[in-house]
Amino acid sequence: MSDTPTLLGQRAEAFFVLAVAGWTDGAGFLLFAGIFVSFMSGDTTQLAAALSVLKLAHATTYLLPAVVFVFGAMLGRLLQSEATSNGNTFVFGLTSALLFAAALLGSGASRFPALLCALVAMGMLNAPLHEVNRVPVGTMVTGALVRLGQALADRLQRRPGNIADNAGQWLFFVTGAVAGCTTAHALGAVAFLFPAIGSALLIPARLRSQRQAPLNKGGHDHHD
Template sequence: MKDYRRREIALAAGLSAVAGYVDAIGFLKLGGFFVSFMSGNSTRLGVGIATGDWAMARTALMLIGLFVVGATLGALVARAAGEGRRSWVLALEAALLATGAGLIGLGFGPAGAGVVVLAMGAENAVFQRNGDVGLGLTYMTGTLVKIGQRIAAALTGGDRWAWVPFACLWLGLACGGALGAFAYLRWGVLALWAAAALIAVLAAATAWRDRAAEP
């Protein structure tokens, strides 16, 4: 995290908030399944297998598979565009979110939810470095571990504030989740359009900044 500038950390926290927002909508729409938190779906897969609830297991496995496909698409776009040109991955995510929202609005709920999962998988390629995830944006278990490790380092003479950027990522996801639940309860799946619009704006702003930085 220390290799990232403040502007990049702010972008990462914002994208984590979008992930939390979308995940809360997906959780409420899908009745307890997640569109970005695959650890939860993996647990539901295991429980479904153990209890013989094959519908649960099948749904969880399908969501996990789609997330992996989305992560693959995001990684391929990042490689093709150049990993420093994040606007391309953001544009992919915005297009997928808008497509998913549109399909759900037209009555194709399962297909739309699947496309939203693809978008969440793709988001993790925004900070891809050398083909690997630089910052995880849609899952926070590892981030919470890093917060604890940085606090331990601070208590033993290390950097006192190294834990703060990781805390910002977690806080973004948590606040985004609260906002997404509120939006879903008020507007239903139409709330997904706000996430698609925000990512589209971020994609355009990032593309403009990339062009401005070119010699």
């Protein structure tokens, strides 16, 4: 039994997930002194800059996030596979728990445990979403901007181009990031409570789509 939502539900879920990722990334960037917890391209560039001037100790600051993020992505994929029909729901639940932990731990003397929780959560959050309406979805939006430019070129040449989904991914991430930075300025690590709640809100939507799956299956699998 699949817990995959309809195309409309997939699009709404993708945009909501990107807002959650943007919120977490914006708050994390401020609270963790310029370390990204979702935008790994940023950490990778900072790693390269540190290596270029042989600041090896400083480089580990930006290598660790990539390693932990990859671990989170691996964990999310494993949980999604092992939990069968409830895999995505379980991933959203654990992501929410990790972000709640980041909110609590981030107020302590050391924010390192909170950083680890946020990184694992953002890596995991990529597991439930792979593609919506033939457009790849992930918590990093560079690809969305590339595809947006390509879609605009296609439209100018009177060919089909998916502008809405790609622009929407970027817009929702940025909106979430603005909210994350604003709440981090005002509330500190408590800012992580909001994306934690957001991840938890995705659980009932997934459960509802799972209950509706037998009604929509109609004897054969249907993919949007």
